[in-house]
Amino acid sequence: MKKIRAELHTHTVLSPCASIEMIPPLIIAEAEAKNIDILAITDHNSIANISAVIEAAAGSNVTVIPGIELQTQEEIHSICLFDTLSQVSSFYTFIEPTLPDLKNNADFFGEQFVVDRTGDFVRREERMLISSANISINDAFLEVRRLGGLLIPAHVNRSAYGLLPVLGFVPQDIDLEILEVSKHVDPIEIFAKFPQLMGYQLIQNGDAHFLHEILGFNQFTVEEFSIQEMIKAMRGQDGRTYNNLYQIIKENNNFNE
């Protein structure tokens, strides 16, 4: 067993809200400097920059996990994490026809750049990525699981696109076990504010739109990192464990925006 530090929610310059510094080599350098072993790339409704970050990570100590931050029809954001690029591609093929064909207004929402492993410009993504796929969170959850991945509702406590404000409580008709809380809350104190979170496993991520928001709160004790190992760790099964480093990281540096 080994201890693995993971940041599971990271945007690149493809996401309109991300800073221009979120290019593959800088993302990897930041993760490596913070001793983060596993970094998931989760752009809004798109997967076009994952390969570039994987290439940028070659030769580093960072392993990139392919993911996507999906906005479902309820206006809820969920990070969908996979073991392989082919799984995330299959999932993207599933959601792509349900995405609205709206053009991005870069002046208002921000630019959406597809880049190469060095961060050089490849093309602009013209479609507006901040929009809702016309599928329910329930259907998305089931499809992600069918493909071998894991859907985790993102920043469930946040008013904008968070599951709890939008849906009031965690849906009971799908087997959601793991939820993400935003980086600004103490993961212990949050149960007092949202008692409906009791009984769920909580992870916490930087939801990085800037380099300094790559935080790596999550520490998994597992054989090798994989989606299944991560789920076991969250459940505390077979000697796998999960630790949230929030308190330690908070004491050591000021990560608030």
Next chain:
Amino acid sequence: MNLDLIINKLNLKVLTDNKDFSQIQPSHGYVSDMLSCVMTGAGQHSVWVTLQAHGNIVAVARLLDLSAIIITEDAQPDEKTIAKANEEGVILLSTEENSFNIAGKLWELGLKDK
């Protein structure tokens, strides 16, 4: 004011089982797509107008004893949600119109805020 009149005047589709809607008398109206707001904002026996079609709407309606939910812009609850609503005695209605128009028409019919 009864639900039968509302269904006819607004030309609403009834998604759940038919019943004698003329016996149901809503007292207020409420509009929101954020279920956390609905839970604190909608009064008992309200008609709730929303384009949210997720299964959680049934639990919210049950919790608050709402008279009916009008789902707007043709958003479609899935079969499980409709079955659950029937089980819980929650009335789901549907329309192609948007929430603004429906709220306006309800107001004109005399349904007001709590």
